[in-house]
Amino acid sequence: MLKKFDNPIYVTRPLLPPLEVVTKKLQEIWDAKWLTNNGAQHQLLEAYITQYLNIPALSLFNNGTIALIVACQSLRISGEVITTPFTFPATPHVLTWNNIKPIFCDIDPHSLNIDANKIEAMITPETTAILAVHVFGNPCDVFKIQEIADYYGLKVIYDAAHAFGTEIDNIGIGQFGDISMFSFHATKLFHTVEGGALAFKDTNLKPRIDLLKNFGIKNEEMVMMPGINGKMNEMQAAVGLCVLDCLAEERQKRKQLLEVYHQHLKKIPGIYFTQVPDINVTQQSYQYFCIRINAQEFGKSRNEVYDILKTCNIFVRKYFYPLCSDYPCYKQLPSAHKDNLPIANQIADEILALPFYGELPVADVEQICHNIAIIHQNN
Numbered sequence: 379m380l381k382k383f384d385n386p387i388y389v390t391r392p393l394l395p396p397l398e399v400v401t402k403k404l405q406e407i408w409d410a411k412w413l414t415n416n417g418a419q420h421q422l423l424e425a426y427i428t429q430y431l432n433i434p435a436l437s438l439f440n441n442g443t444i445a446l447i448v449a450c451q452s453l454r455i456s457g458e459v460i461t462t463p464f465t466f467p468a469t470p471h472v473l474t475w476n477n478i479k480p481i482f483c484d485i486d487p488h489s490l491n492i493d494a495n496k497i498e499a500m501i502t503p504e505t506t507a508i509l510a511v512h513v514f515g516n517p518c519d520v521f522k523i524q525e526i527a528d529y530y531g532l533k534v535i536y537d538a539a540h541a542f543g544t545e546i547d548n549i550g551i552g553q554f555g556d557i558s559m560f561s562f563h564a565t566k567l568f569h570t571v572e573g574g575a576l577a578f579k580d581t582n583l584k585p586r587i588d589l590l591k592n593f594g595i596k597n598e599e600m601v602m603m604p605g606i607n608g609k610m611n612e613m614q615a616a617v618g619l620c621v622l623d624c625l626a627e628e629r630q631k632r633k634q635l636l637e638v639y640h641q642h643l644k645k646i647p648g649i650y651f652t653q654v655p656d657i658n659v660t661q662q663s664y665q666y667f668c669i670r671i672n673a674q675e676f677g678k679s680r681n682e683v684y685d686i687l688k689t690c691n692i693f694v695r696k697y698f699y700p701l702c703s704d705y706p707c708y709k710q711l712p713s714a715h716k717d718n719l720p721i722a723n724q725i726a727d728e729i730l731a732l733p734f735y736g737e738l739p740v741a742d743v744e745q746i747c748h749n750i751a752i753i754h755q756n757n
């Protein structure tokens with residue numbers, strides 16, 4: 379029998395440090411009377427995250443979307459950029475806000491990331507960059523993508539919003555490509571309520587990025603360029619410092635839940651997990667746990683499973699459905715046509731994000747898996 383939970387279970391819950399710890403941190407801000415513009419908390423957080431992510435340089439932002447807009451500006455990206463339709467709306471919207479045309483490329487059915495083997499066919503004389511997403515924290519084929527970029531003289535920007543802490547061969551994910559964007563939104567594993575960062579290998583980029591996020595103001599007498607307000611404030615940075623202290627335990631708990639999910643769900647026909655072929659992922663981000671449901675083999679469609687779980691008070695999510703290529707603002711683009719994106723269209727109908735956060739009891743995960751098994755058996 380299906381178990382109905384007494385209280386609703388959501389896909390995620392924000393990681394909340396003890397309130398006393400946060401108020402103590404806020405007292406430091408009150409004492410300093412410095413609320414934003416590269417204050418003490420900001421400087422500390424920037425240093426800690428640079429170290430945590432194992433990257434040469436970092437710049438904090440008020441959110442990930444503004445950070446990604448600035449990334450495009452700082453590299454002077456224009457014309458066309460090849461990207462994925464299987465992502466959060468911010469990814470293609472950032473291109474639009476930069477007056478750049480997004481070109482949608484199909485995805486790999488195992489990693490759910492942009493299919494590096496299909497990028498070359500989409501390059502035109504207008505192409506200036508590749509904007510790829512490490513979907514659910516699983517790394518893209520960063521080596522193949524860099525090879526293509528080098529051959530055609532393109533920049534590479536990664537939307538690493540899900541990939542906080544991901545490492546390949548013990549190298550921080552932010553060391554790949556020209557710039558990587560991290561999001562510190564409340565729903566992300568590490569968060570600053572709202573926030574984000576740009577990571578980059580080329581430390582020469584930092585002065586320009588830091589100018590661009592502060593209106594281009596160099597000093598009291600000089601405004602260098604048309605910048606924007608992308609600054610992270612001291613309250614955000616303080617919350618981030620407190621969340622950082624809770625991160626190791628949260629990751630450990632999510633690692634355990636991931637194992638429980640795998641152990642129970644792998645036995646059910648028609649359920650597939652994401653896989654990253656040919657890349658040595660030495661550390662995972664544990665941002666989301668998503669499965670694919672093959673309707674024929676499982677016996678019910680993803681939408682049916684979603685509806686049934688909802689009646690059990692389990693609120694799963696269809697990440698990422700609809701595809702960006704189906705939004706009214708993009709669907710008229712030639713690259714958005716379904717014939718160009720067969721895999722992305724299939725995956726968008728199969729994908730389901732299951733509840734995944736440290737506070738979720740193991741017994742609840744077992745019960746969720748049990749419910750999914752029953753939905754399969756009830757065909």
Ligand SMILES: *Cc1c(COP(=O)(O)O)cnc(C)c1O
Binds near residue numbers: 468574
């Ligand atoms: C969360 C997210 C963003 C946006 O980040 P914000 O910090 O909310 O602006 C961008 N891309 C992806 C893939 C995301 O999940």
